Amino acid sequence: xxxxxxxxxxxxxxxxxxxxxxxxxxxxxxxxxxxxxxxxxxxxxxxxxxxxxxxxxxxxxxxxxxxxxxxxxxxxxxxxxxxxxxxxxxxxxxxxxxxxxxxxxxxxxxxxxxxxxxxxxxxxxxxxxxxxxxxxxxxxxxxxxxxxxxxxxxxxxxx
Numbered sequence: 001x002x003x004x005x006x007x008x009x010x011x012x013x014x015x016x017x018x019x020x021x022x023x024x025x026x027x028x029x030x031x032x033x034x035x036x037x038x039x040x041x042x043x044x045x046x047x048x049x050x051x052x053x054x055x056x057x058x059x060x061x062x063x064x065x066x067x068x069x070x071x072x073x074x075x076x077x078x079x080x081x082x083x084x085x086x087x088x089x090x091x092x093x094x095x096x097x098x099x100x101x102x103x104x105x106x107x108x109x110x111x112x113x114x115x116x117x118x119x120x121x122x123x124x125x126x127x128x129x130x131x132x133x134x135x136x137x138x139x140x141x142x143x144x145x146x147x148x149x150x151x152x153x154x155x156x157x158x159x
Contacts, residue, residue, distance in 0.1 A: 005039045005058045006031070007092035012030045017089035027066055031090035037124045046115040055100055059091055061121045066090065067105070078102035089097045 009017075009031070012041065017050035021028060043057035067077035081088045093099075112118055129135045 004056050005041075006035050006056070007059075008061065008111050009089055009092050010094050013085070013088050013093065013095050016095065017085045020085050025086040026069060027084070027086040027090040030062070030069075031092075034125065034128060037121070042120050042124065043112075043117065045110050046117055049110065055104060055108075058110070062090060062106065063105065064109070065121060066123070074102040074105040079103060 017025075017028060019064040024032070038061050040058045042058055043061075047054075047057055063077055065080060066072075067074070068079070070077075070080070072080065078099055078101065081091060081093065082097070085095075087093075088095060088097065109118075112120065126135065
């Protein structure tokens, strides 16, 4: 792997995205505030140095975070990388970029899991948020159990 990280945002993509989203969007804010989290170097052990260079693991990890945040399937996330201007901005893609096949996301997650790197992005995001004072260690946390109860009921077939 030749580490490259997130590419710079092309000027035309930035201008169009800022015109379309004057207040920004989630994807744009993630890019602007957390770009350093999506570096390629933490993934070096999972990606070889031989062969044609593939998509940046940093870019794919950003797609995965946006995909999770927007509750999208792999196909939907791949489509967003092509048609959504704020995603193009976040990924540093040209407006004419044709994206990638949806299967790339599954292969990326499989490769991370195969190298025990499933938590790399989460841990880097959490560390960045702690450093920025956005979260504190040791605090109390409340969760809404509705989702867990619903899943439990569905698993038992009591719905």
